[in-house]
Amino acid sequence: MNERRQVIVVGGGLAGQWASIRIAEAGHQVQLFSLFETLRSHSVCAQGGINAALNNKGEHDNVDQHFFDTITSGCYLANQPPVKALCDTAPELIYIFERMGVAFSRTPEGLIDQRRFGGMHHRRTCFAGASTGQQLLYSVDQQVRRLEAVQQIIKYEWWEFLAIVKDSDGRCCGIVAMNLRSLEVRAFRADAVVLASGGMGQLYAPKTTCSVNSTGAAASRVYQQGARIANAEFFQFHPTAMLGTDKTRLMSEAARGEGGRIWVPRQLNDRRDPTAIPESDRFYFLEEWFPRYGNNVPRDIASRAIWKVTRELELGINGDDRVYLDLTHLDPTFAELRLGGLLNIYRKFTGLDPLTTPMEIFPAAHYAMGGLWVDFDANDRGQLCPDSPRNHATNIPGLYACGECDYAYHGANRLGANSLLSTAFAGRLTGDAVAAYINGLEHSSDGLSPDAYDAEVRYQNRINHHFMHANGDCSPYRIHADLGELMTNNVGVVRDNGPLDSAIGQLYELEQSFARLKLGEVTPWANQSLAYARQVFDMVKLAQVVAFSARARDECRGAHYKPAFINQLSDDILTHHEAYELDQKHWQENNEQWLKTTIADYHPEGPRIRYDPIDTCLIKPEQPRDYR
Template identity: 70%
Template sequence: MNRGREVIVIGGGLGGLWATLTIAEAGHRVRLFSLFEVMRSHSVCAQGGINAVFDAKGEHDSVRQHIVDTIKGGSYLANQPPIQSMCEDAPGLIRTFERMGVTFSRTPEGQLDQRLFGGVKHRRTCFAGASTGQQLLHGVDQQVRRLEADDRVHKHEWWEFLSLVKDADGVCRGIVAMDLRSLEVRAFRADAVVLATGGLGQIYAPKTTCSTNSTGAAASRVYQQGARFANAEFFQFHPTAMLGEDKTRLMSEAARGEGGRIWVPRDPADRREPARIPEAERFYFLEDWYPAYGNTVPRDIASRAIWKVTRELGQGVGGSDRVYLDLTHLDRGFVASRLGAILSIYRKFAGSDPLQAPMEIFPAAHYAMGGLWVDYEKDTSTGGMRPGSPRNHATSIPGLYACGECDYAYHGANRLGANSLLSASYSGRVAGEAVVSYLNGLATGAEAMPAEYFDAEIRYQAQINQHFMHARGDQNPYHLHQALGALMTAKVGVVRNNAELDAAIAELAELEQRFARLDLAEANAWANQSLAHARQVFDMVKLAQVMAASARARDECRGAHYKPEFALEMPPDKYAGDPEFEAYRARWKANNAEWLKTTVAEYSTDSPRISFEPVDLSLLQPEQPRDYR
């Protein structure tokens, strides 16, 4: 058995740290690359909680129900063996976090507290106030720091991944990265590489809850080198984001789970302060339209409902794109203890106290269900993933693995709230175990690869830098980023149609061409932030093309992808046996037969090549769609 091999992990969030921890504890050396200090990774921004079944509230919850909710919440579009394994392992993962010192919120009796989240009817979300991601990240980071002190992990903070280095057979043998302080471009050999670089919300900037680091550039770069990208059209818009000039900021789904109510004045001309509007003159539209779930409907449904109220019915607050998220009816001490972090954010950036007046919110780009295509091996005895298989979380490039938000594995067409921290942590651990197995079967390591492969890739990346820095045209990279965000928000957003998607594809091609006229206005050979940003924006455009092409290819409504002209509306107050309902169900089954498939994009110099592959439905066959009314 080969021990002590060299592995590179790119990304210091929960996925990357769990992969690092798992690989290093197996005896291998890990280089951990991050765009910034690891503790600034975007996982720290997750607020509401992490799902695991403990049935702490005595609601007869079960792991089976967690699996079913995740499958149905994703509109059956995720392969089911990985979902089964993730949900089964969730309670043990929480206990591991506890042993790492994570301070989860607890009941007066000292038991783990759990809260309600969207799309489910059971309280299964463990949380640490409203800063859960921060607490989880601290816990795993401390364990990685222990290994760093033992010289088993070496961190490269403030380094940016530029490209893979592959051998003549297409096997990943290392990377080329750039020191963001000096702009030095270097190659690093590795026997395996794990990509854990998070989401791509900056494609929609500034209308996104994601940090400025969530560009998707790293995933785009490996896609352009041959890695397949799956389900790119499915992008979640969080319904409750506070408004802002610079960006939108997340107001956690926990606010709805703890009793927050969404409403608008029944009279769109009503300009009174919200506290002066009587209950009878308020429109609690989620409660009216979806009484079975009320304010805890899934995010895609809530976002489209808000879109309908504001854009179609013209009933937004003050006639604008905003609705109220109201906590003022709840006990002040209860809200302060459970949601303190988001209260502080809103007070700081909106200048208003959510305990005194409702928050003003609107949907914003939040989370990518799609990502790099990754494999898995099914365990025929359990129905889940086979533990430790080298196929688990392997991309289509041998030796390259992906985990966290940059893979597509667990959420299908839509992600349930609080499954993100779970999937990031779980997938990081699984990817780490898979890498260890891959290394054990590796005959020849990266040390045998000729230096000329690495030298050639260094020269190529350095040439790109020189071209960007010395080009003199009329295009500013920051203006190009603004144009990209405006285009994607307008035409590949909450509601889509084919005419606008066709226009988006054409405009994205034109946007890519504008990079030929780039002007950074500086050619410093050190700490050149414009260079790094320009390269990221270019790769965001390439990934946006994948998203638009994938959305254009899917002529249906599923999860977060919504084209009204292809909507199959369930007949109101109709049930099994009713002819109208049975006709609807027949149409739904026919639609599934055609579209219940994973969208797969492969890189081409002209435009993405889009194909479809079947989904593993071995655990739960599609029935009729869930009726949240």
């Protein structure tokens, strides 16, 4: 056996726990850091399911079709070798979860049941009622606890990651973290660090389905230390989020997959009770505009359609930003069995029953396709090399990233129900890559001088002291509220360069406002305002990357929608074939961003944006989706 080394994993969700298991099973000790109990990680909130081409519905589904759907939903903007490996491995992952005890919903024959999600032609999504993420996370957590019992994994819950530590060669050799109870700032040595810290939906708060801990602060901190961020402009807005005064809550895509229908009254300002509006007076706009997919169109298309109906056609419920998601026509027993968790959330927070009254929903920020740039290793046939230390490695040696905080699998728009799949797959792949990386190291971090660790601890303590004793007039809570409103209005579902320029200027102003910070709390024990203020600062820095990336990409692609750059070729003048050929030639010759990944490098004055080509060795790209 190779020498046992120390590895740090930051994040206790599905990706972080899978990485921890694989590293520990390779014989190394893992220190697992989490902001809270790992069972509260955001993976637990995923409702609808996890994709795998099992073909349990007899629809001739296969992994090649899953691969094709994933690549095309992402508008060809994902590197194809790792995506192909993701889809190939999906059935195996499902059966591993089954052996771990996940209570997947079943068909009458006893097979794992599957349903359809947006962007799919087949029923491919395996599910456990409407609480799939919870079931998957709990099963993996049991395996972590098994390894924890023998000291192969050591948990540090209620600790917040603050920074990585680098040696004299620029290699990541540990982290500095803060105990959220005692506020102790401490350095931890490691031969490799895995960041599995989740998404950044709180940039859009409160109009986001993400947890209050989905800040993206950890990714922002390593970005400010030199890690690259890729495709930050691509942010998925879930079309069906329940409205609320505190936050929006996800009404899973499973509701549409099981037969839910989205509609508004055809007549402007029709204020009748929805159950009193006859079918002839209902506008099922997704079914009329997209007959091939109906209510199962990809999420970006559904969100923009809802935006058009409410903002442009002004047909929202009572003139507001709301449309109906209707389940009242479904069999109640069937709906309770398949969507019980979702139904109970709506009942709890509105007091209404979705089985008798249509739900009122609107798009909300949901999932970041972009994240930390990570590498991959493939052979000349486009097959991923599974044991390569390059897989999921960032540009900082020794630092890896996996889960929603990386950019690897979704391109410009994530296929529904691929998130749980990608987090589990990425966690396993990262664990194997880290083990390979460690096996190639000549020296352990144990022999390094303590100077770099001590210096980073002193620096982080100075930041804490500055924040706690600042005596200005700016509350971090007010700054966060302004950030969410700014991002929602200017960098949201529909984008334009004018508002994006304004957003960039306002983000600089928000950053400068931290010079006038006032926490109003100086207690040295469990100071929540301190941790929150630090997170908000790093969220502002991350929001700058999103805004700069969106401003730089002058095209419509996936979840990034700029109406000013829709192709204007007219089908009335050109045949479909002629228009296709001209579109293809135009995009390849005149658009520098065609099939390119956006790369953001840190600079004190603002992100530096450039583009890297995509690996398209397996499926030939076609023209961009027609956004007209």
